[in-house]
Amino acid sequence: MKFRSTRSQETVTPSYALLHGLARDGGLYVPEEFPEQVLSYTDLKEKSYQEIADAVLAYFFTNFTPKVRQKMIDAAYNDQTFRDDRIVPLHSIDTDxxxxxxxxxxxxxxxxxxxxLFPYLLTAAKIQEEEKRDILILTATSGDTGKAALEGFKDVNGTNIMVFYPSDGVSPMQKQQMQKQEGKNVRVSAIHGNFDDAQSFLKRVFTSEEVNTYAHxxxxxxxxxxxxxxxxxxxxIAYYVSTWVRLVDNCVIAPDESFDVVVPTGNFGNILAGWFAKKMGAHIGRLICASNRNKVLADFFETGVYDMNRDFYTTDSPSMDILLSSNFERFLFYVAKGDCQRVAQWEKDLQETGKMAVNADELAxxxxxxxxxxxxxxxxEAVINHVYNDFGYLLDPHTAVAYGVYLNRHKQGMDQGRHTVIMSTAHPYKFPPVICKALALPSSDDPFAMLQSISSLTGIALPEPLAALQQKPVRFADSIEKEDMKQAVLSFIDDISKKQ
Structure with a gap:
């Protein structure tokens, strides 16, 4: 398998794409030939999550032997990293x-x-590429990516990680998770700006000859x-395929039936993975993109126009507070039928005018x-209240957005009678102020006090990863101007260099 850029004919190996992330021309890497309709339920039925992940990833990471790939998967998905041995359990709300x-x-x-899994992939790719330099992972986060990346890469030899997040754009618990992050190779900084500011800066860093030369x-x-x-x-992609297999294994749908998915969407990676799973053979019907008030994606799927010239809102669902969805470019590559010049023009339009549009045939x-x-x-908040009081099930605000979009479609008779799966993206306890407000519980400046109130009402125990946070010291309390991000990166490079 080779990977190519969305903006040119440049092709690279999987290990090169893993190491570098962004293509040299600023585009994103996609498979040179996408493996379409290669998965079947007959081959996957009753397999474990690990086996399904291997079946999926074998098509993309052909640079690793089956033995090496399986070792990485087993190390990533076990009882040390996941509290449920099913990895992605399904919870039934009703028959539909x-x-x-x-x-x-x-x-x-x-x-x-x-x-x-990613740290294992990256470490193995570094060996294959015979790369001797230290890796510095630069990450922008609207809440959850930062902590997950920090936790995945903490104290990984030869790798360092720096995370930027909007100071007023994450939940108090997400902020606690990042500010109290452990590890000798990590750096975290809040910025006075939003997620789009952080993400746009990092894209410029990856293509900046000056900064890359300094790093080199x-x-x-x-x-x-x-x-x-x-x-x-x-x-x-694996968790969409696993969801499909489990639905059939559990006789929720028949082997020849399709199901719809509703995905709370911000940076477009999650829902794009679902579409890729469908292209590979998973029986997914419609992919429903659920947005909050920053509804640039929902508007696009209705009109075919992606228009960022609008107000930016800080909402109850902060991981979706995004106007420039970075993975959207990969989707546009397939909309354009692989015409990289058309993709490059669309991206230029977005950069220069904040707006791009597909034609009528492409929209259809x-x-x-x-x-x-x-x-x-x-x-x-009304959805969180409704689902808890009617079903005894607590949703985080992002999943509640997806559930609310599903309810609206269901009321309008737009669900086409297919079984629907809502992709629940976070534990509700990561968002105590919103949950307290939704359940009419008292608010507090102390997120842990709010969690105790929620737990007393619901009987849901405080998960150990959050309970452990309370006693940990704050390590990263800095908040910088977005214009100072470059200097922050250069300073971290200096520190890394001193330790080599």
Whole structure:
């Protein structure tokens, strides 16, 4: 398997793409030939999550032998990293609706499913490429990616990680997780700006000749843990395939039936992985893109116009507070039928005008698989309240957005009678202020006090990863201007160089 850029004919090996993250021309890596309709239920029935992950990843990471790949998968998905041996358990709400719980990893978010494996992939790729420099992983986060990446890469030899997050754009518990991160090779900084500011800066760093030369001269190579990296994106396909297999194994759907998925969407990596799973053979019907008030994606799937010229909102669902979805470029590559010049023009339009549009035929094509919807914060809180009081099941605000979009479609008769799975992206206890408000519990400046109130009401115990945070000291309390991010990166490079 070779990987190519979305913006040119450049092709590279999987190990090169894993190490470098972004293509030299600024594009994202996609498979040179995507493995379409290669998976079948007959081959996957009753297999474990680990076996399904191997079946999926064998098509993309052909640079690793089956033995090496299996060793990495077994190390990533075990009882040391996931609290449920099913890895992604399904919870049934009613006969027509299931919830895929993606948050049973070390940091209580779906990002763990890829970031538990990614460090092994990156370390092996570094060996294959005979890369002697230290790796510096630069990551922008709207909440969950940062902690999952920090936890995955802490104290990994030859690798360092630096995370930027918006100071007012994450939940108090997400902030605690990052500020108290352990590890000798980690650095965390809040910025006065939003997630798009952080992500745009990092993309400029990856393509900056000046900064890359400085890093090279100091024995450092940049890489990324965001889903622009194939090591983050392609492992996510596995949990969609696993969900499909489990639905059939459990007789929820027949082997020849399809199911819809609703995905709370921000940076477009999660829902794109679902679409890739469908292309590989999983019987997924419609992919429903659920947005909050920052509904640039929901609008696109309705109109074919991606328009960032709008207000940016800080919402109850912070991981979706994004206007520039970085993985969207990969989807556009397939919308353009692999026409990299058209993709490059679209990206230029976005950069220069904040707006791009597909034509009518392209819109009709993508609407065969995708649609969108959105709800606001009041609706999100009402959904959390409704689902808890009616079903005794507690949703985090992102999953509540997905559930709310599903309910609206169901009321309008738009669900086409298929079984639907909501992809639940985080543990509700990561968002205590929103949960307290939704359940009419008293608020507090202390997130742990709020969690105790929630636990007393619901009987849901405080997960150990969050309980342990309370006693840990704050290590990273810095908050910098977004214009100072470059200097922060250069300073970390200097520190890395001194330790070599």
């Amino acid at each position: 609706l299931s919830v895929a719980e993606l948050y049973h990893g070390r940091t209580l978010a779906f990002k763990d499913l890829a970031l538990s 001269d100091h024995g450092v190579l940049f890489s990324s843990a965001n889903s622009i990296n194939i090591g983050r994106l392609f492992p996510q 094509w993508l609407q065969e698989d995708f649609c969108g919807g959105w709800i606001d914060d009041d609706e999100t």
